[in-house]
Amino acid sequence: MALRLAPNLLRSLRLTSVRAMSQVGGFGEGAGKGGGAGGSIRDAGGSFGKMEAAHEEEYFRKLNAAHMEEIKKHHKEEMEAHIRDNIEHLEANVKSAEEAIKRHKKRLAELRKDDSDSD
Template sequence: MALRLYGLKSLTRNVQLIGCRMMSNDLGGGAGKGGGTGGSIREAGGTFGKIEAAREEEFIRRLNAQQLKALKDHLDQEVDHHEKIIKEHQAAIQRHKKKISEIEGKTDTD
């Protein structure tokens, strides 16, 4: 029974320490910030943890910017391609209308 109580006391003490550590709202302020432990530097918190969190955030922003630029470039290429095809189709429509009018003109005079 005494061992159970001792285990319960150490568990509650650890939970209290973890709860206190997790109360920080700063990224890099300790374990659990930014979706996981993040390694020993971020777990320790402090200035190094905050610097590492800032670097990770900067990396994510740059990656998002690169992905958005790549998506925009791809969509611009798609638009150009479709505009080119529209022009080709419009030219084909004009050719077919001209042939139709020529055929109708020949049959009317016959």
Template sequence: MALRLSRAVPIWRNICSVSVRAMSQTGQWGEGAGKGGGSGGAVRDAGGTFGKKQAAQEEQYFKKLQAEQLKKLKESVHDEIKYHKDQIEDHEEAIERHQKKLKDLAELEK
């Protein structure tokens, strides 16, 4: 049953996911387990300068990842806009062709 429920999750969540990180109110990141650093491994659990450095590197990684995701999303939207503008132009040309045909047929009837 658990497999069926996991399949019900929409696929688009995996395509366009944005990571959000929050800091605990009790302390700074990397200050040890339970103090905002969480249980992220031996270095972060120990706290100190290395824990803070690792927390900062993780934050930098997630900010970079989010920026890349937003860039890809913007590019995708721009591509869609261009596609639809091209479609509009194609349809307008088709309308003009059909109107010309109707005009030519109307002249033949006279």
């Protein structure tokens, strides 16, 4: 009896090894074949494993896109705040310069008045 089972056992082992070699990695094609141990559906491989892997990839792409949008929004807000600060600083400098010009013109007028009075 054992001799009769041996050929069947050898044939099943041979088919298993051929099957394992024929599945060259791809996401969702079973554990250890590119998809890793991602749960029972992905471990089993086949169409459902591939579909699950595709859903997982889509989820992470969307998550990454949302994260990038947040970064862009934050960067835009930071740039706007920086530009507003620069504008305020420059406006303060302009105001200060205008006040200095008025002071100097007044002083110049006083000096001219003093020169005309002394003549």
